[in-house]
Amino acid sequence: MSSAEKDMNDRPVGIDIDSSRERIRLDDVQEMLSKAYWCRGITENEIKKGMDNSALVVGAYLPEGRQIGFLRVISDKVRFAYLLDVIVHDEHRGRGMGRRMVRFAISHPELKDVYQWVLITKDAHGVYEKLGFQALQDTWKWMSKWKARPERKEYDG
Numbered sequence: 001m002s003s004a005e006k007d008m009n010d011r012p013v014g015i016d017i018d019s020s021r022e023r024i025r026l027d028d029v030q031e032m033l034s035k036a037y038w039c040r041g042i043t044e045n046e047i048k049k050g051m052d053n054s055a056l057v058v059g060a061y062l063p064e065g066r067q068i069g070f071l072r073v074i075s076d077k078v079r080f081a082y083l084l085d086v087i088v089h090d091e092h093r094g095r096g097m098g099r100r101m102v103r104f105a106i107s108h109p110e111l112k113d114v115y116q117w118v119l120i121t122k123d124a125h126g127v128y129e130k131l132g133f134q135a136l137q138d139t140w141k142w143m144s145k146w147k148a149r150p151e152r153k154e155y156d157g
Contacts, residue, residue, distance in 0.1 A: 014062065014063045015060055015061065015062065015068070015097065015100075016060070016061045016063075017058060017059070017060045017061075017069070017100060017101055017104050018058070018059065018061075019056055019057060019058050019059075019104075019105075019108060020059070021051065021057055023059055023061070024051065024057060024059050024067070024070070025059075025065075025066070025067040026044045026047060026048060027044070028066060028067035028068075028070075028089075029047055029059075029067060029070045029087075030042065030043070030044045030047055032070060032087045032088075032089055033047060033070070033085060033087055036085075036087055037122065038120075038122075039085070050072060050085070051072060053074070054072040054073060054074055055073050055074060055075035055076075055077055055081070055110065055111065056072065056073040056075070056105055056108055056110060056111060057070070057071070057072045057073075058070065058071045058072070058073075058101050058104055058105050060088070060092075060097055060100070060101055068088060068089040068091070068092045068097070069087065069088045069089065069092070069097050069098070069101050070085060070086075070087050070101075071083065071084070071085055071086040071087070071098075071101050071102065071105060072084060072085050073105055073111065075111060075114055077110060077111060077113065077114065078113050078114065079113075079114060079115060079116055080114065080116050080117075080118075081111055081114045081116070081117050081118075082117075082118050082119065083102065083105065083117060083118070083119040084119065084120070086098055086101065086102065086119075086124075088101075098124075098127060099127060099130065099131060102128070102131055103131065106131070117133070118136075119133065
């Protein structure tokens with residue numbers, strides 16, 4: 001899609017974004033996420049389990065139905081939301097699709113009460129800053145615990 005194929009709000013024409021879990025195409029999502037640095041080799045079973053335990057899942061679709069974008073949100077739907085697994089297919093990056101999906105999630109009616117959003121990124125700070133995200137303030141208040149990742153090939157859900 002060229003930049004000429006955008007509407008007046010700079011959105012790609014013909015791309016549908018929604019939060020229907022039934023519409024998620026696990027094969028397309030697995031193809032994208034399994035190549036991502038943060039979850040290389042992730043299986044469909046892991047993706048499905050993650051989706052089942054998420055407050056919101058979002059997909060972006062071409063008119064013929066192919067899924068070209070995905071994200072999910074873990075949240076209590078009151079105060080806190082963690083945005084993760086934001087990914088756009090390589091062929092469709094650089095056209096604002098990721099930002100469009102994040103805006104969709106942040107403005108979703110089920111998450112309207114959430115006032116604290118967080119995410120982790122290694123290389124997309126500029127993308128998220130345009131959406132109002134900033135580096136953690138008062139980092140000394142935050143703590144984390146990291147465990148070793150299980151071997152992906154052996155994961156069976």
